[in-house]
Amino acid sequence: MVGIKNLNQERIVLMISILILIAASVGLSGFLNSANLISIVRSISVLGVLALGMAIVIIGRGIDLSMVAIMAMSVAWYLNLLGLGYSDYTALTLVILGVLAVGGLNGFLVAYADVPPIFVTLASGLFVFGYVRSQLITSDAVTVPPGHWLESLGQFRAVSIPADIFIFAGLCLASFLFLRFTKWGRYVYFAGDNPVAARIAGIPVRPMLVLRYVLSALFSFIAGLLTAASLLSINTRVVNSNLLYDVVLVTVIGGIGLSGGKGGVRNVLIGAIMIGILLNAMTIAGISLLFQNLIKAVILLLAIIFDGMVNPRDEQTTQQGDL
Amino acid sequence: MTFNERLKVWRYNILPFHVIGEILTKRWTDSAIPFVTLIVTVVAFGTVIPHFFSLYSLQESTRQLGEFSLVVIGESVVMLGGGIDLAVGAIFALSAFAAISVFFIFAMPVWVAFLAATAAGLIFGAINGYLIGYIRLRAFLTTLVTLIIGRAFFEILIVHFSSQAQMSQVSSDIWDFIGDGTVFGFSIPVLAAILLAVITHITLTRLRLGWHILAVGGSRRSAHNAGIQVRRVVFLTYVFSGLTSGMAGFLFATRLSGAGIGTGHGLEILALTAAVVGGNSLGGGRGSVVKGLMGAIIVLVMTNGLIRLGYGTGTNQMVIGILLAIAVTIDIRWLKNRHKVLDEAYVVPVYLKMGAAQSAVPGSGTPFEFNNQLSKAKSIGLKEIEGPEDVILDRDDHLYCGTRHGEIVRFFAPDYTRSEIFAHVGGFPLGLAFDRSGNLLSCVGAMGLYSISPDRVVKRLTAETGRSLTSVIDDAILRDPNDLDIAPDGRIYFTDSTKRYNAYDWMLDSIENRATGRLLVYDPKDGSTKTLLDGYRYTNGVCMAHDNKSLFFAETWACSVHRYWLEGPRAGTAECVIRDMPGYPDNINRASDGTYWMAFLGMRTPSFDLSLQHPAMRKRMTRRLPQDEWLFPNVNTGGVVKFDENYNIIRTMSDFAGEAHPSVTSMREHKGYLFVGGILNNRVGRIKIDGADENWSAIDAYWGTTS
Amino acid sequence: MKPIIRMDCVTKSYKGVPAIKNVDFDLRRGEIHALLGENGAGKSTLTKIMAGVVMANAGKMLFHDRQVRFATPHEALKAGVAMVFQETSLVPSMTVAQNLYLGSEKFINRLRGIYISAQQFLQSLDFSVDPAAMVETLGAAKQQMVEIARAVQHKAEVIIFDEPTASLTPEEKRHFFALLRRLKVDGVSIIFISHAIEEALEISDRITILRDGELVVTDDTSAFNRDKIISAMVGRTLSEELYHHHSGDDTRKPGKKILSVQDISRGSVVQNNSFSVFGGQITGVFGLIGSGRTETFRIISGIDKRDFLRGGAIELDDEPVRYYTPHEAIGDGIVYVTENRKTEGVFETMTIGENIFAGFLAAGRKKGLVVRVKDIQALAKQWIKDLNIKTINNDARVVELSGGNQQKTVIAKGLTQKPRIIIFDEPTRGVDVGAIGEIHQLINKLADEGIAVVVISSHLPEIMSLSDRILVCRQGRIVEELSPGETTEEEIMYAAVH
Secondary structure: OOOHHHOOHHHHHHHHHHHHHHHHHHHOOOOOOHHHHHHHHHHHHHHHHHHHHHHHHHHOOOOOOOHHHHHHHHHHHHHHHHHOOOOHHHHHHHHHHHHHHHHHHHHHHHHHOOOOHHHHHHHHHHHHHHHHHHHHOOOOEEEOOOOOHHHHHHHOEEOOEEHHHHHHHHHHHHHHHHHHHEHHHHHHHHHHHOHHHHHHOOOOHHHHHHHHHHHHHHHHHHHHHHHHHHHOEEEHHHHHOOHHHHHHHHHHHOOOOOOOOOOOHHHHHHHHHHHHHHHHHHHHOOOOHHHHHHHHHHHHHHHHHHHHHHOOOOOOOOOOOOO | OOHHHHHHHHHHHHOOOHHHHHHHOOHHHHHHHHHHHHHHHHHHHHHHOOOOOOHHHHHHHHHHHHHHHHHHHHHHHHHHOOOOOOOHHHHHHHHHHHHHHHHHHOOOOHHHHHHHHHHHHHHHHHHHHHHHHHOOOOHHHHHHHHHHHHHHHHHHHHHHHHHHHHHOOOOOHHHHHHHHOEEOOEEHHHHHHHHHHHHHHHHHHHEHHHHHHHHHHHOHHHHHHOOOOHHHHHHHHHHHHHHHHHHHHHHHHHHHOOOOOOOOOOHHHHHHHHHHHOOOOOOOOOOOHHHHHHHHHHHHHHHHHHHHOOOOHHHHHHHHHHHHHHHHHHHHHHHHHHHHHHHHHHOOOOOOOOOOOOOOOOOOOOOOOOOOHHHHOEEEOOOOOOOOOOEEEOOOOOEEEEOOOOEEEEEOOOOOOOEEEEEEOOOEEEEEEEOOOOOEEEEEEOOEEEEEOOOOOEEEEEOEOOOOOOOOOOOOEOOOEEEEEEOOOOOEEEEEOOOOOOHHHHHHHHHHOOOOEEEEEEEOOOOEEEEEEEEEOOEEEEEEOOOOOEEEEEEHHHOEEEEEEOOOOOOOOEEEEEOOOOEEEEEEEEOOOOOEEEEEEEEOOHHHHHHOOOHHHHHHHHHHOOHHHOOOOOOOOOEEEEEOOOOOEEEEEEOOOOOOOOOOOEEEEEOOEEEEEOOOOOOEEEEEOOOOOOOOEHHHHHHOOOO | OOEEEEEEEEEEEEOOEEEEEEEEEEEEOOOEEEEEOOOOOOHHHHHHHHOOOOOOOEEEEEEOOEEEOOOOHHHHHHHOEEEEOOOOOOOOOOEHHHHHHOOOOOOEOOHHHHHHHHHHHHHHOOOOOOOOOEHHHOOHHHHHHHHHHHHHHOOOOEEEEEOOOOOOOHHHHHHHHHHHHHHHHOOOEEEEEOOOHHHHHHHOOEEEEEEOOEEEEEEEHHHOOHHHHHHHHHOOOOOHHHHOOOOOOOOOOOOOEEEEEEEEEEOOOEEEEEEEEEOOOEEEEEEOOOOOHHHHHHHHOOOOOOOOOOOOEEEEOOEEEOOOOHHHHHHOOEEEEOOOHHHHHOOOOOEHHHHHHHHHHHOOOOOOOEOOHHHHHHHHHHHHHHOOOOOOOOOOEHHHOOHHHHHHHHHHHHHOOOOOEEEEEOOOOOOOHHHHHHHHHHHHHHHHOOOEEEEEEOOHHHHHHHOOEEEEEEOOEEEEEEOOOOOOHHHHHHHHHO
């Protein structure tokens, strides 16, 4: 049994998730069955994919606020190109190049121009949304052309489990392997823990920074494809919604510190599962969407307050600029 | 003057390039990039958009700007305190709702609505502050969550009550005036923002609370160790941000008389953008309210301008994204390299063609001709003292001198072998003088004018003078007080050698050769300090003339002596009486026979004289060579000369071998002996002067034998 | 004489690990009391309790015969106990003047007024620091002066200086000691924590020595000499071998010229610097802080960039090289072991193995694509054994190690990169006496193996005993080359100052 002093944010969030799970299983009929559990996981797969990309950036002591814009706009542009009659191959190549370019630009400005990431990605998010919305597409929502592979992806089932769960699981595994077992993945932690020391130790800090932003942009694109596959369209207004905040929350609530160097895929999963369970339980309980947001946020607040009480931060040890 | 010389004078002496460096020393120049961006943005949109600058259009667009500025001021303060407030959008919306519900639904007076809105802001801010300040949660995460809570709460409220508010028949003139009216052409939100900005600016730069906020933002641990209540300060920044957002929400409510689901949406991003574009740092501690305001104007002019140009949200956001990225990138580069530019730009040597001087070479037959008389001086305090710039003797024949270590050392008569530290002043005590009641006054380099009473109490007389209006750097501060003398009426005349360099950088001043030395007077009656003369090349020694109606002062790098009249028909004017000497004059003192002693710090060299005609070369030298290898005025051979009332040099004493007194900065005649000091020397010299009055003591001769 | 502070049986432990145990200590009015001990002996902890930075677990503290317990540094300061911290406690983004008055400022402050009074005050202590400068733009020595000035400015009865002289030049040190003596005359009691035994002997009235959290001895300074202090600090007699003197014939002969530097420049810090480094010997570089010695070698190892124009040339094996990142330099076998262990040497929250692995990985020495935890552990095990790193277990995080062991970890991180030239910047700063010898041995071994070793240090005995060749740096240049067998400490210092 872990003592109260051993509780960290990760464990607190996990405990709360389990509590909600138990409460919902007992109190709500129809919660604890395989169909519902699948729908829980499915509901968080998009969020989870975005959070994975965000996690890689945050562990390396950065943040990417352009993810939602990249997610929505890349797919919207892709679908629009298809609608204009481009071949799937051409369209996909163009869009992936665009995504890589934006990610690369983010990384370049952060790494080589020393602009704070929060600001670079804020600006690039604005730019991506603005540019695609005004120059490349004509309406807020773009639909998937009938018969396209995205449609079949959305309908795919194996053992009654939809494809997005497999993709999410696959990406989780890939990220885990990347962070844990590859050279470049290890670099993420070194750069996040102490960028100056990493540079002096000879780690190519700047190219690796660019790599992380490129990865997060690619994850955004995948998340966008998943959205389009399940909804058969993409609505660019999602850029102005709270989705971005949810992504940051899922990433951070599971215990990945914004100061970098700490955490991993497990933390993302815990955060995502908690949000998934909570939203699902509330939906089943018939709570309106307006109140769901409120309750979700209050529970998150309680979780971080509890963490703050158990693990107080100290003036003598707090890192400067740790927001 | 040849054309080439004229050109050089114009290029190096008239064109004020040195001002660039001086401006760069100012703290506010780190706002240069946001300021330029601001101007460019306003001008660009002003020319593209018709009627942009018309009064009505300005009044309308500034109304929104006022509200937004309030939010940004709050956000800036939080960021300065090392935090971040993402909840401003929610606070803004809730406060607007509070005002509307109180006014329209409950039909209460406007001031109650105002109170309700600000109270809502304060409470929300206090919650944030409590969580982050006292429970010490992470600011980003916490305000992100409270933002979501606040917005969810607001959306629930607005869904339930907005129709009620719209149906309301309540109206009020005051409400409409706040929303629509103007005072002296300014709308209420603008006035509110200006007022708040001024108050906040003064608080941050001058008041205790503001310093505490900056300290907490700059380094929490240091602030804590300095005894600042970090938690309370952090708490207060969020409360303040809540208050400003609440006020902005109220103004929004009066302007639109309603609120909708989109009220305040995305405001946190805009406010954050504005604060950062203005140049406030995300880590805390660096920035200002002015920067926040500039950011607010830039962001709002861009967004509104693009909308008025008919672009949709898409283009709008795209352009903002690009411009902001560019602005911030340049700003960061600028801040990183500003000090390099400053280093590069501060030293701006001037052109000077020195007049030909008489030779001082032995055997040349001039009055300056070098000899070896000083090498016979008997050493006092050899290797015990360092850097006795000035020496002086009191009525009991004790000898005083300053040292490099901020001390005034006293050697006891009659043989001057015993010594003690008479007083510790600090800085670098330079010129010395006794006043009528026996206080020892000293010009202390890098400090000011000090007085040491016979019982060793050190007192500061003055360290500043009036600021001149045309100077960019603050010339009120005395940087290098050098020498002094006291008029019979008690007024103290003293020199401050340079305005642009600290006392320890005199070498740079000599290389730059810019005329910034001053003659000042301190009046002990009312404690005032006035600048009498300005614009000399390193003013140095000061000495009252024997007539007590005028004084001499040396202008070191120009190798001249000037006479300044205190009374008579020429009172207040100065005249150059000796020019183009072969040496750099330092202190001047009275001699027993009605003439004057003058020290030569060093002798002019043809190479440095030539370099004075090549300012660019001197600039390159300071940039590219280590200090050891700079060419600067020779301080290895100096001496003492004597001049009479007709300004003729009548005697020279020097140490040509350079063993005992290579460079001399001061000398005093006392009872038939001459005491010699040197700023770079490790001793005081004492030498018998033949033919001098053996009973003459400077202090008795000037102030009388009884005190 | 009545003590002004008395500590009775004070104990303090961090997370169960005792830092000091049952220490009795007293401080008399108007004395300078030196507190000596190795790293981790509990000097800082003891004084931090007095200054209210940490609170004791047991025991009591009497101040003016009244029992007190300071909860914050501010409470201690109000009562009259000020502390000058080793890691500076200034706000980097504020001006010197603001820092000087922080915590004691008036409600409204006139800016020019505080600049002038700060200038007068600093100068009266003979510290020439520009009061309008931002603290972050100052060097370590000037920051230290501001810190000292602040403690004096509070007119405290007791001032605790934690390693105040580490970054001061001889001239500044002289001013500082003069200040201490003046304070003493004014009746201020001073606690002076130092590594430098000579300084303690020179300035103090009494000396207290701590070892492993316990008080070993307190006595008048006259009762001590250097050897006695060392044996009390270390607990055994350490022979003079720590800093032995070269006799001239045991210096290594230069091997092949590996590195030659011509006229490299960087702003005003490094100007036209030229020298060479040879294999198989130790090149000692001595210079005061700010003399450009560190910056020169940071340029060579690619950490800092040289001036874009007229920046000079670096040749490795007679081939011109120019590095933009340390990555490239390490690829060519140039490894720099930093002087700022904490900020740029270690990954604090990671294990010893991961730290060393960072170097291994970055040098491209990892074969294959997969990083196995086993590899990391093997690496940790090997280096812990080779360098005798003392740790509870092989998975200990670096932050839990003592200074000496952290330093060994950093060195191991560099050594895994198979250097041809290794640059040690202040290799024994903040390292306990026991580990210093081991690190010196290691450095000697590296040179014997034929590696070109550079040791930068501001500790003269270290330079004298390690180097086969001494370069003296001043004003951004190597100004003198000396041979350790033929020179004296005075000669080196003279070259560094004049």
